[in-house]
Amino acid sequence: MNLWDSAWVIARRDFVASVFSRFFILFLLAPLLLFGFMIFFSLTTDAQDRAAAQPVVAVVTDTATSEALNQARSRMVAGTSEQSFPILRYVAPAENVPAQAQALLADEAGNYSAVFSGTLDRPVLTGPVRTGDFTGRRVGLLVEESRRTAALDTARASPPALEMQRVVTEQASGSLATARRAVGQGAQILIFTITLMLATLLLSTLVEEKSNKIIEILAAAVPLDAIFLGKLIAMLGISLVGLALWAGMAGLAFAFFYQVMHDFISFPSVTPATGWPLFIVLMLLYYAANFMLLGALFLGIGGQASNIREIQTISMPVTLMQLMVLLLAINGLNGQGWLAWFAYIFPFSSPMSMVAMAAQSGTLWPHLLALAWQALWVFLIVRVSSRLFRRTVLKSATSGSFFSLDFWRKRAAR
Amino acid sequence: MGAALAIEAKGLFKSFDDKPAVRGIDIAVPEGSIYGILGPNGAGKTTTLRMLLGIIEPDRGERSLLGNARPLEMARSVGYLPEERGLYPAMKTREAIAFMGALRGLPLDTGRKRAEILLRQNGLGDYVDKPIKSLSKGMAQTIQLFGTIVHKPKLIVLDEPFSGLDAINQGRLEHMIRDEAAAGTTVIFSTHVIHHAERLCERIAIIAAGEVRFEGLVSDARERLRPQVRLKTRAADGPWRAVLPAGASQQDGFWTFELPANGIEPLLKGLLDGGAGIEELSVERRGLHDAFVAIAGESAAREMEAAEAADLGAAA
Numbered sequence: 001m002n003l004w005d006s007a008w009v010i011a012r013r014d015f016v017a018s019v020f021s022r023f024f025i026l027f028l029l030a031p032l033l034l035f036g037f038m039i040f041f042s043l044t045t046d047a048q049d050r051a052a053a054q055p056v057v058a059v060v061t062d063t064a065t066s067e068a069l070n071q072a073r074s075r076m077v078a079g080t081s082e083q084s085f086p087i088l089r090y091v092a093p094a095e096n097v098p099a100q101a102q103a104l105l106a107d108e109a110g111n112y113s114a115v116f117s118g119t120l121d122r123p124v125l126t127g128p129v130r131t132g133d134f135t136g137r138r139v140g141l142l143v144e145e146s147r148r149t150a151a152l153d154t155a156r157a158s159p160p161a162l163e164m165q166r167v168v169t170e171q172a173s174g175s176l177a178t179a180r181r182a183v184g185q186g187a188q189i190l191i192f193t194i195t196l197m198l199a200t201l202l203l204s205t206l207v208e209e210k211s212n213k214i215i216e217i218l219a220a221a222v223p224l225d226a227i228f229l230g231k232l233i234a235m236l237g238i239s240l241v242g243l244a245l246w247a248g249m250a251g252l253a254f255a256f257f258y259q260v261m262h263d264f265i266s267f268p269s270v271t272p273a274t275g276w277p278l279f280i281v282l283m284l285l286y287y288a289a290n291f292m293l294l295g296a297l298f299l300g301i302g303g304q305a306s307n308i309r310e311i312q313t314i315s316m317p318v319t320l321m322q323l324m325v326l327l328l329a330i331n332g333l334n335g336q337g338w339l340a341w342f343a344y345i346f347p348f349s350s351p352m353s354m355v356a357m358a359a360q361s362g363t364l365w366p367h368l369l370a371l372a373w374q375a376l377w378v379f380l381i382v383r384v385s386s387r388l389f390r391r392t393v394l395k396s397a398t399s400g401s402f403f404s405l406d407f408w409r410k411r412a413a414r
Numbered sequence: 415m416g417a418a419l420a421i422e423a424k425g426l427f428k429s430f431d432d433k434p435a436v437r438g439i440d441i442a443v444p445e446g447s448i449y450g451i452l453g454p455n456g457a458g459k460t461t462t463l464r465m466l467l468g469i470i471e472p473d474r475g476e477r478s479l480l481g482n483a484r485p486l487e488m489a490r491s492v493g494y495l496p497e498e499r500g501l502y503p504a505m506k507t508r509e510a511i512a513f514m515g516a517l518r519g520l521p522l523d524t525g526r527k528r529a530e531i532l533l534r535q536n537g538l539g540d541y542v543d544k545p546i547k548s549l550s551k552g553m554a555q556t557i558q559l560f561g562t563i564v565h566k567p568k569l570i571v572l573d574e575p576f577s578g579l580d581a582i583n584q585g586r587l588e589h590m591i592r593d594e595a596a597a598g599t600t601v602i603f604s605t606h607v608i609h610h611a612e613r614l615c616e617r618i619a620i621i622a623a624g625e626v627r628f629e630g631l632v633s634d635a636r637e638r639l640r641p642q643v644r645l646k647t648r649a650a651d652g653p654w655r656a657v658l659p660a661g662a663s664q665q666d667g668f669w670t671f672e673l674p675a676n677g678i679e680p681l682l683k684g685l686l687d688g689g690a691g692i693e694e695l696s697v698e699r700r701g702l703h704d705a706f707v708a709i710a711g712e713s714a715a716r717e718m719e720a721a722e723a724a725d726l727g728a729a730a
Contacts, residue, residue, distance in 0.1 A: 001490065001519045009516045017504065213500030217561075220467045220494045221517035223486055394470055395430055 003229070006222035010230025014205070015237045024238075030197065031246055055086040055113035055135045058104045060097055065119055065146075066090045072145035085138050086113065093117070101126040114139070120147050177360070179270040181333055183279075184356030188333075191287045191352055192326045195294055198239055199318055202295045203302035204311045205231050210393070211307070219394060224386035228303075232295045232382070236288060243287075273362040282358040282367055289374040290351035294322065296378055297348070300385025304392060329353045333360075344370070347377035417444035419478075420569050420600035426465050426475035428458075435461045437624045438475070443602050443617070445568075448595045450611035451604040452706065453621035454717035459604035460497050462621065463573050466602075467494055480569055490519040493567035497574045497604075499558050503547035507533060507557050510546055514561030525564055532560045536586070552583050559587070563594065570594060572603035576610055577725050588614060606721040612702040622710040632702060639700040639708055640672040643681070646694040654688025657681055673697055 001009075018024060059066045066088070073085050089112075094100040101115035105127060114127030114135050123143050125136055152158065209215040209227075218227050272279040298318060305311050325348045332343035332353030343353040344366075354370045421443035428436045436458040443449040451459045465472045468485030479485040479492065501510050511532065512525030520528075533542050536556065546554055555578060562570060572591075576584050591601050591614055605611055611618050612632060620628040620635070628635055646668050647654070657680070662671035674681055678697060685692055707715045 005519075006517075009513075013502075013513055017502065021504070208502070209500075212502060213496070213498040214502060215500070216464075216469060216496040216498065217494065217500060217514065218517065219469050220464075220492075220496070221486075221489050221514075390470075 001222065003223060003226050006226035007230035007233060010218070010222065010227050011233040011237065014231055014234030018234070018238050019241060028242055028245055032249070054083055056111055057086045057088055057135060057139060058091045058101075058110065058112045058115045059088050060091050060093045060100060060104070060115055060117045061119065062093070063090070068120060068146040068150065069116070069142050072142045072149065076141065076145060085142065086135050098126070120150065176270075180272055180359045183270055183272050184333055184359030185330065187283050187355045187359060188326065188329055188352045191283070191290050191355060192322065194239060194243060194287070195291055196319065196322055198235060198291070199294070199298055199322065200311065200315055202235055202298040203305070203314060203318065204308065205235065205299060206303045207305060207308060207311060215393075224390055225382055228296065228299055228382045228386045231299060232292055235295055236291050239291060272359040274358050274364070279358050283355055285371060286351040286355040289371060289378070292378040293347055293351065293374060293381065296381035296385055300381065300388060303385060303389045325349045326352065329356065332356055347374060350374055417446070419443060420445045421466055421477070421479055421602060423462075423466060423477040424475055426462065426472045426477060428461050428465060428470065428472050435624055436465070439621070439626050441619050441626070441629060443600060445600050446595065446598050447600060447616050448591060448614050449600070449602040450615035450618040451602065451621060452606070452608065452611050452618050453604075453710070454606055454714050455721050457621045457714070458624040459621055460573055463571055463602075463604060467492065467571060490565065491568040493518070493562035493565065493570045495559055495562045495572045495575055497577070499555055501546045501554055501558055503545065505546055506543050507538070507546060507549070508542045510557055511561045511564050514558075515564040518565040518567070520565040528564050529560065532564065552579055555579060556583065559590070567599065569600045569602070572601065574605060575603050576605060576607055606718045607725070608703045608706055608718060620706060620709050622714045628709045635705040635709065636700055636702060639704055640675070642698050642700055643669075643671055643673050644694070644696045644698065645669040645685075645692070647685070648691030648693055649689055652689045654685045654690035657684030657688060
């Protein structure tokens with residue numbers, strides 16, 4: 001049997017064993033549960049978190065100054081957002097205001113970030129140095145706004161209200177670039193998330209053969225490269241089944257949402273630079289490439305582990321490695337600089353970087369080059385992983401250094 | 415030895431972590447024969463078989479399997495039952511057998527049909543669709559054996575096939591090995607149980623401490639030792655005692671000693687002339703066990719016996 005036939009036998013067994021297992025339903029439900037949990041979590045905690053994160057400034061002044069500051073804040077917030085300015089809370093001044101300010105900052109129940117005292121002409125802001133970064137500058141703006149309004153009131157000057165004329169266009173290059181960047185980043189995150197979910201499966205896939213002592217039957221019948229390749233193809237197939245199901249469900253949900261909401265919400269019209277059909281094809285190809293690249297690596301690493309405990313130990317560094325690769329690929333979204341080029345070329349970040357390129361640029365030849373490059377690396381990693389497995393797990397090593405003539409003579413003789 | 419060789423190995427050497435496991439193994443297995451590799455645990459039997467099959471590479475030496483120096487290229491024609499039995503626990507028996515055949519190039523459908531026939535022929539028809547995890551250890555071992563032969567290989571390699579089997583299943587396995595050999599298949603198996611090799615094999619290799627101590631016909635191994643004479647006389651003493659060789663010993667009224675080099679006639683004449691009064695006399699060819707002790711040493715034989723006892727305990 002040739003390599004592909006052997007790999008197919010392994011892949012078919014693994015695919016059937018996984019997809020027809022009762023635990024596969026849990027695998028399919030996992031992202032839905034995760035998605036549901038994320039929505040629930042964001043709905044219940046987002047508003048509270050934002051409120052908790054917003055600084056509170058105690059305003060220890062006369063009521064007129066406090067009122068002026070509050071009105072200024074209302075005007076500023078109307079043009080920006082509630083979160084853009086600190087919350088102002090009036091506190092009646094005591095006899096010794098500096099001591100009162102210190103006491104207010106020390107009071108944990110009050111939760112003050114800074115204390116404003118003095119007047120609009122001689123403002124004093126008491127608080128840690130870091131308040132100068134956000135709170136200090138925002139309070140400064142409020143003071144300026146209050147003083148400007150007071151000056152205009154004094155001069156009885158009132159500029160007329162303006163209404164800006166809006167000319168609506170289909171697209172703007174700036175917003176299109178931003179939207180395509182978002183599409184690219186979304187594709188990256190999607191590829192990353194699915195691969196991340198399958199990382200432990202990939203790591204542990206050889207443990208079954210090792211713990212059930214089947215590996216020797218396989219190794220005696222087919223080349224180790226075929227075992228590795230077959231397992232990768234099976235896992236890719238399993239993930240594509242999951243992906244198809246999740247995409248179908250997401251499509252149905254979107255269609256339903258669109259039917260109900262299309263009169264109330266305007267959906268942005270975004271087309272990736274390569275066009276949607278080609279972008280989706282490229283996304284699938286890059287997903288497969290990313291999966292095969294990381295899968296081959298994880299299979300190689302996992303093959304060295306002899307039990308699930310060791311797999312669990314390996315899982316964390318592997319997840320961190322994936323995160324680093326994602327960060328590198330996100331850097332590729334800029335499309336400029338040596339780091340972006342590195343992200344395109346480095347095999348593990350190349351698929352995610354290139355999918356972002358597909359969203360942002362319509363040039364096709366780099367994709368052909370990149371896919372060939374990635375396929376070459378899959379082949380190399382599978383060879384190295386299987387070789388390492390043979391050497392360390394099956395305890396089979398041809399004597400001699402990898403770089404010695406003797407080693408290659410023996411290889412050729414086999 | 416004119417027959418073509420199914421397996422030929424010359425000077426196979428393998429060490430693990432700088433400790434030699436096998437030191438210069440030479441083996442020649444004629445096509446269509448039943449060949450046994452005999453030796454105590456740790457002698458290097460499994461390492462030898464794994465090298466012959468290409469699972470591990472030898473550090474030095476050459477081997478050819480069915481005439482090919484790259485064993486994996488002959489995988490379609492080889493069936494292998496490893497020492498450590500392994501099956502996917504959730505797989506159904508028919509699928510497990512068919513899968514093992516598919517690994518050796520047998521189409522799955524054909525594998526399934528043959529698996530069902532094998533199971534039914536051996537009284538396991540009720541287990542066709544049962545998962546492996548529901549079978550007893552002996553049954554699972556039988557399933558694996560069917561997986562080893564389902565693709566009708568030219569060469570069957572069995573590593574300690576009798577280990578863990580009860581007497582009934584051992585008998586079945588012996589029967590199956592004979593049937594396969596009768597159909598022209600070469601069978602090579604390793605064992606630490608001498609009587610299996612003695613009953614089944616035409617040729618054997620005796621391995622101890624990673625070296626082949628003997629390689630050839632079982633009869634040649636036995637003939638390395640002179641036949642043993644058992645003698646019972648009416649006379650307790652007399653001139654006839656002079657014809658007994660120096661190593662003769664007496665136990666339970668019988669004298670036992672190696673047949674003298676000059677043969678039986680001078681011995682008989684001496685006994686008769688010396689007035690021994692022969693009550694019983696037998697000349698017996700020595701068994702493979704005695705040959706093994708003589709070739710591999712007393713301690714290797716003791717290790718074999720201990721391993722066999724452990725096997726019997728496990729099977730029980």
